[in-house]
Each structure stands twice: as structure tokens, then as C-alpha cells.
Amino acid sequence: MSGIIFAGLAPHPPIAVPEVGGNDLEKIEDTVTSMKQLAxxxxxxxxxxxxxxxxxxPVFSDAISILNQDPIEGDLSDFDTSEVKLSYKLGEEFxxxxxRACYNQDIQLARIDSRAAKKFDIDLKLDHGVMVPLYYLNQAGIDCPLVPINMGMLSDDDLYKFGKTIQLLAQQSDYKVAVIASGDLSHRLIPNAPAGYNxxxxxxxxxxxxxxxDLAVEQIMNLDESLIEKAGECGLRPITIMLGVLDxxxxxxxxxSYEGPFGVGYAVASYRVEGKSNQPGFLEKLEARKKNKLEQIRENESKLVKLARQAVEEYAYKQEAIEPPSELDPKLADRAGVFVSIKKDQNLRGCIGTTRPAEANLAKEIIRNAISAGFKDPRFDAIDPKELKQLTYTVDVLEEPEVVDNIKELDPDQYGVIVKKGNATGLLLPNLDGIDTAQKxxxxxxRKAGIQTTDDVELMRFEVTRYK
Structure with a gap:
């Protein structure tokens, strides 16, 4: 039988390699035993x-990456154990x-060859996340061509879809494919754990x-976001790709097995593929759920957001800015600074704005900044028309900024902030994911302004009205 024949989850503590861990292996005996069984x-x-x-x-915010060098090699020299070296033929055809499949599926994939590695200052070696599980496979006498994938900071839906893509490609090929997802669970299990305690x-x-x-895929895909954030883990995205592979x-x-004596959770899981299931996969539910959610957003979007979306859509097809409505809603007739934010699968796709009005009215301000966010944000490529159905928008209308004398007067949930030093200015909107303190x-x-974090700056705060 060709296709996916096996998948497993392996932790990657270097201490699990005898040449690194020495006597400390006794403290993770269950993990070592299970890694041997996995192999x-x-x-x-x-x-x-x-x-x-x-x-x-190499982990990118907008792409999954694959190391593209043959042979592909790695060692544990970063852990004072340079004698542990592995080398594999690269699975270039796969x-x-x-x-090709990622291009057709609109999933961003970065192939890291020597030129790309030099450009991005990337070490083209297998990292310890791969080396630790491969050590045990090597000890068991397994020596197959390797496809070394690195997770990206994509949406859970896209990671799952990518895993399903691997499964379908394996089915179409003559290969029998085993997938090893490397990942540790929470890094915050005990006081003095590597990422603190929670x-x-x-x-x-x-x-x-x-x-x-239990292979409860839906429960994993629906985990509470705050729980994930507080766990401080590194395994959920590789697990999500693996689950897509097994869809x-x-x-x-x-x-x-599972244990966490050093404050980091080590879980080992092993799955043998017996055939195709008679039940529909979870990918169908994901796609239906995503479609319904976007339809609900479109139905309930405000007039300001609808205008921003129409501006982006028209520009994507015709490279022309739309005209404001002939009869302006009172909200759109005012003047104010505006930020338009565009997201794709909950990840930022573009954000541009003005702190003070630059146009005759709010409608023109929104149109101008929506086009800039979609096509002129230097952090992202211009939006392609095939992306339009996947995009969501927010419009933030800014109140007049006010000077503050002390950081204690800031509240990242209520106020945005403007920092200024000389000609350098940086702005951050309020109520952003991951920004939970005024200091942060x-x-x-x-950092956005290119100002040293230790430098003194002028501070201003502002309130916004956020439209969805």
C-alpha cells in the first residue's frame, strides 16, 4: 500500500539523546522508552x-518552509555533542x-535552498526538533530520503489543509510515507520552567x-485560544499538520507516554494507518465552517467596512479607486484619521492608516487607506483577486491624540499609542492580540518606528471606534 502508512508525535528534548543527556536520561525514562517504541x-x-x-x-509568519539541500544534514553541536551527526538524501521529487500543490491550493510555501538561506541568514542544517526523533529512527536502522518541513505561523485551517495535501500527494505517488511531527507541549508546567509557570x-x-x-480532532482544532497562549507550547502547529495528514x-x-519532569511536557504518540475511513474527514467541516463564518461577516459588516472591502475588490480587478457614495451617510461625511486592517484566516494581510485626516471626508479616507492596506503595505505582497473571498476587514476611526506624561496613563485595551523621537514615529492600535501591557x-x-526600546520618547494616546 502506498500513501501515508504511519504518523507519530515526538518531543525533542536534546537531553533525550544519550550523548547529551548522560545520567539525566533516567529522569525521562518513559519518554526514552516510548521514543524507542516509536522508532x-x-x-x-x-x-x-x-x-x-x-x-x-526557519519559521515564517506567512509561509510553511522546506529545507531544500541534498544531502540534508544535521548535528547536535549546539549541545556540545558534535559527534552526533545525521545525513539524509533529500526527497526532491516529493x-x-x-x-506545485501548495501553489494551486494558495498555501504559501518557501523552499530554502542555499541562495535563500544566504538571503535570510538561515542555517541549512536539521535543527534539534528534527535531530532528536531522527536519532531514534537512525538507531532503529531507518535510513530513508527525508522531506524536512518547518511549520509556518499560518491559520489552523491552512495547516490542517496542508497536512491533507501531503496525504493526497502520498496517495498519488508510489511512496510509502511516514510523518513525524516534532513538538513539545507546555513549557510552563512548574515553577522555574523554561517559559515561567502558568x-x-x-x-x-x-x-x-x-x-x-482519542483522536478527537475537532476538540484539538477548537481549543480555547487563551489556554493555548498561557501554555507556552511549541507542538500544536506540527500536531495540526499531522492531524491533516491523517484526515x-x-x-x-x-x-x-507523557511526562514533564523539567517543566516541559513530552508526549509521544504513534498511529498506524489501516486504510481509508468510511466517515467524512474533518477538512470538510473546516471548509464549511469557514465559508459560513465569512458569509455571516459579510451579512453583518458595517457601512464603513463594506466601503473598505469594495475599495479593495474594485482595485484588485481594475486598478482603480472607487468613488464615494453620492449621498454620504452622516458617519462618512466627517473627517478623521482612519486605519484599515485586512486579515486572511485571522492573520494580518495588510494595515495602513492616517493619524489625522488627509482627505475631505471619512469615505475618501477609508477608500485611500483600504487600497494602501491591500496593495501598498511594504510588509506584504499586493492582494491577488483569488484571495478576496478569504479576507476580512476592520476600520478604526481615530479620536484626536492627546499627550501623556507617564506610561501609567496608557491602557492597551482602551487606548492606542503613538511614540515619537525626533522624526521617528510609531503607532499601535488598541486591543491587539498579544499586547496585554502598556510597556509591551x-x-x-x-520597534515599528526603528527606535531603541531603551530610548525615551514622547507619548501620545488615542481612542478609536472600531467597525467590523
């Missing part, structure tokens, strides 16, 4: 190709197929372990 399971599946998914290689870390790990053992397949296996808000605004 035996892969060996029995007898793959022709190994696909690895790591959270510690990588070509993945690249009591919800254990809650996250217990949930993930139970859901993985609508009949499986045997489950979680082999100011630091991010400084």
Missing part, C-alpha cells in the same frame, strides 16, 4: 520516505509535488494528551 513502529511500517515537521527550523499549562497538556489518544484515515494506536505596547510601537 520500532516506524521500522515495522517500512516507509520509503520520511516527512518531518519541526517548530524550530518536494516538487508539494510545491497553572493552565498542565490543563493544556492533559487536554492534548487525552484528545490525541479520514482508519487508524490504530494512540499516546505511548510602547516597546512594539518603538
Amino acid at each position: 520500532v513502529d516506524v521500522k515495522e511500517a517500512d516507509p520509503d520516505l520520511i516527512v518531518t515537521i519541526s517548530p524550530h527550523g 518536494i516538487e509535488e508539494i510545491a 497553572p493552565r499549562g498542565q490543563e493544556f497538556d492533559e487536554s492534548i494528551v487525552q484528545y490525541l489518544d 479520514a484515515l482508519e487508524l490504530s494506536g494512540g499516546v505511548l 505596547q510602547v516597546e512594539v510601537a518603538k
Whole structure:
């Protein structure tokens, strides 16, 4: 049988490699035993190709990446163990197929060859997230061509879809493919843990372990965002890709072990593919849910957001700015600074704005900034027409900024902030994901302006009315 024949989750503590861990291996005995069993399971599946998914290689905000060098090599010299070296033939044909499929599926994929590695200052070596599980596979005598994938900071839906794409390509090929997702769970299980302590870390790990053992895909895909954030994990995205790989397949296996003696959760899971399932996969639910959500957003969008969306859509097709409505709604007749934000699958796709009005009315301000956000934000490529159905918009209308004397007068939930030093100015809108303190808000605004985070700056705050 060709196609996906096996998938597994492996943690990646370097201490699990005997040459690194030494006597400390006794503290993670269950993990070591399970990693050996995982390798035996892969060996029995007898793959022709190994696909690895790591959270510690080159990670991009808008793309999944694949290391594209043959042979592909790695070592553990960063952990004072340079004698542990591995080298694999690259699965180039399969990588070509993945690249073509991702282009057709509108999934961003970056193939990191020597030229790209030099441009982005990337080390073209297998990272420890891959090296640790591969060490055990190597010890079991497994030596197959490798496809070394690195997760991207894409939406869960796109990561799952990418995994399903790997499955379909494997079915179409003559390869028997085993997939190893590398990832640790919460890094916040105990006081003095690597990422600090949070009591919800254990809650996250217990949930993930139970859901993985039950293959409760929907529960994993619907995990509470605040729980994920507080867990401080690095394994959820590789797990999501792995679940996509296993979509609508009949499986045997489950979680082999879990422990976290050093404050980081190590789970090992092993799944043997028995055939295709008679039940529909979760991808169909994801696509239906996504479509319904976007339809509801369109039905309920405000007049300001509708105008921003129409401006982007018209410009995408005709490269022309639309005219404001002939009879302006009172809200659109005012003058104010405006920021238009565009997202795709909950990830920022563009954001441009003005702190003070530059046009005759709010309608013209929105049209101008919507076009700039969609096609002139230097951080992103211009929006392609085929993306339009996947985009969501918000419009922030700014109140007049006011000077503040002390950072204590800021509140990132209520106020946006403007920092200024000389000719350098940085702005951050209020109520942004991940900005939960005034200090962090100011630091991010400084970085946006190219100001050193230790420099003194002039501070201003402003309120916005956010339209969706």
C-alpha cells in the first residue's frame, strides 16, 4: 500500500539523546522508552520516505518552509555533542509535488535552498526538533530520503489543509510515507520552567494528551485560544499538520507516554494507518465552517467596512479607486484619521492608516487607506483577486491624540499609542492580540518606528471606534 502508512508525535528534548543527556536520561525514562517504541513502529511500517515537521527550523509568519539541500544534514553541536551527526538524501521529487500543490491550493510555501538561506541568514542544517526523533529512527536502522518541513505561523485551517495535501500527494505517488511531527507541549508546567509557570499549562497538556489518544480532532482544532497562549507550547502547529495528514484515515494506536519532569511536557504518540475511513474527514467541516463564518461577516459588516472591502475588490480587478457614495451617510461625511486592517484566516494581510485626516471626508479616507492596506503595505505582497473571498476587514476611526506624561496613563485595551523621537514615529492600535501591557505596547510601537526600546520618547494616546 502506498500513501501515508504511519504518523507519530515526538518531543525533542536534546537531553533525550544519550550523548547529551548522560545520567539525566533516567529522569525521562518513559519518554526514552516510548521514543524507542516509536522508532520500532516506524521500522515495522517500512516507509520509503520520511516527512518531518519541526517548530524550530526557519519559521515564517506567512509561509510553511522546506529545507531544500541534498544531502540534508544535521548535528547536535549546539549541545556540545558534535559527534552526533545525521545525513539524509533529500526527497526532491516529493518536494516538487508539494510545491506545485501548495501553489494551486494558495498555501504559501518557501523552499530554502542555499541562495535563500544566504538571503535570510538561515542555517541549512536539521535543527534539534528534527535531530532528536531522527536519532531514534537512525538507531532503529531507518535510513530513508527525508522531506524536512518547518511549520509556518499560518491559520489552523491552512495547516490542517496542508497536512491533507501531503496525504493526497502520498496517495498519488508510489511512496510509502511516514510523518513525524516534532513538538513539545507546555513549557510552563512548574515553577522555574523554561517559559515561567502558568497553572493552565498542565490543563493544556492533559487536554492534548487525552484528545490525541482519542483522536478527537475537532476538540484539538477548537481549543480555547487563551489556554493555548498561557501554555507556552511549541507542538500544536506540527500536531495540526499531522492531524491533516491523517484526515479520514482508519487508524490504530494512540499516546505511548507523557511526562514533564523539567517543566516541559513530552508526549509521544504513534498511529498506524489501516486504510481509508468510511466517515467524512474533518477538512470538510473546516471548509464549511469557514465559508459560513465569512458569509455571516459579510451579512453583518458595517457601512464603513463594506466601503473598505469594495475599495479593495474594485482595485484588485481594475486598478482603480472607487468613488464615494453620492449621498454620504452622516458617519462618512466627517473627517478623521482612519486605519484599515485586512486579515486572511485571522492573520494580518495588510494595515495602513492616517493619524489625522488627509482627505475631505471619512469615505475618501477609508477608500485611500483600504487600497494602501491591500496593495501598498511594504510588509506584504499586493492582494491577488483569488484571495478576496478569504479576507476580512476592520476600520478604526481615530479620536484626536492627546499627550501623556507617564506610561501609567496608557491602557492597551482602551487606548492606542503613538511614540515619537525626533522624526521617528510609531503607532499601535488598541486591543491587539498579544499586547496585554502598556510597556509591551510602547516597546512594539518603538520597534515599528526603528527606535531603541531603551530610548525615551514622547507619548501620545488615542481612542478609536472600531467597525467590523
